[in-house]
Amino acid sequence: MINFTPEIWSMLMFAGLLVGLFTGHPLAFVLGGLGVAFGFLGLGPGVLDMFSSRIYGIMDNYVLIAIPLFIFMAQLLTRSGVSEGLFDAMRYLFGPLRGGLAVAVIFVSILFGACTGIIGASVVTMGLMALPVMLKNGYDKRLSCGVICAGGTLGILIPPSIMLIVMGNESGISVGKLFAGAVIPGCILGALYICYILIKCFLHPEAGPALSAEETASISMRKLIVLICKSLVPPMALILGVLGSIFAGVATPTEASGVGALIAFFLILGYRKFSWSELKQSVIDSSLATSMVILVVVGATCFTGVFLGLGGGNVVRDLVIGIGLGKWGTFIFMMIIVFVLGMFLDWVGIVMLVFPIFLPIAKDFGFDMLWFVVIMAVMLQDSFLTPPFGYALFYLKGVAPSVVSMSDIIRGSFPFWRLMELGFIICAIFPETITWLPSLIVE
16 A cells, blocks of 8 residues: 555546546546556555445445436337427427427427436437427527527436436435425526527527418417327326326335336337337337446446545545635535536536535535535536537537537537526525425425
8 A cells, every 4th residue: 555645645536537538538437447546556455345335335226226217218208209299289389489499499308308307318309300390490500509408408407317316316315305406496497598599589580480370370279289288298197107206205216217117108109109129229228328327326436435535535625615715605616616527527427526525515514405416406407518528519419410510509509508507596596496395395
């Protein structure tokens, strides 16, 4: 073993993390490899016992069972065709408004996010389905791209959210409470996006023209009502079945995830989209996505275990508190760190790295821990749109027509960063937006 001071160990581990990331290696293996290497150097061979204990704790965690089930539910819903029907209904409903198609995208993204909780599925689905329609109707490319990226990211905040499940597991806070706490912030962000779209298209009608009179008249009011009911009722039943059972205290999130997967399977049957090949592919895709999340969690728990064992947690804690910014200055400083990390890491890595350090600091300053965790989830919305590694940007680029450049996507998403930060400020100034609904939950 090498006897370095905690400060030197901390600097070496963070330097190794930066080198590993910027050389293009997968986050899970960077974190796990650094944990093993520095664990042997600083703690000795006994570190393997710590790794075994921490990894077994992940394997034996009942809460994390919800992750593969919610991902499987999302995969089934993506293949059920429910999003296509929803978009068609909302497109005709909001189409007569300037910016109506963009509003439809946000509305569908909110509902789809409440059914899936996975950003990749939401952004790719809306990119394939809505972007060609918006461009065909003369919408500004940048506005169209920004709307789809911002709307798609709501899926990671609006429950059932995979991110909130991991956050609940790491913080020890009830996942059901976190789900309830994220509902209003998610709706606030959605409302801000819609207001921005309507104002922008009012001031610049060419950015989002209304549907033509001919296209609006192509569907009767009766057919529109039938289409809305047919498209809206099944996903609402799913949302009520999953979230309603959690909020009413009838089921835990893990049990509700099983209910959601079953309802999603019935939706596939009801929409006549079932096939054995699609079911097989849903299982494979769910396994791949779950493996990615769990591998990062395993690697990160090894890294943080060694980092804390070598005294790194105390070093960072003393540094943050020692700056002397006070309660709210320290809060802002921590959120800036989360924002910067979001430019380079995915949400799993950020949560696993900062929670063991930031949560004790937040507790020392007397922050409501439920509010603190959810407000961090709101801040993490930015991480999906901020280059160079904003995942939503690359998801959309992968399915966008050739006329849409990465520059269009990034510049179109920029106003929505500011709206995310405005939503963050609203939730920070009015903590009841997060804490009120969880206070009503039966547990």
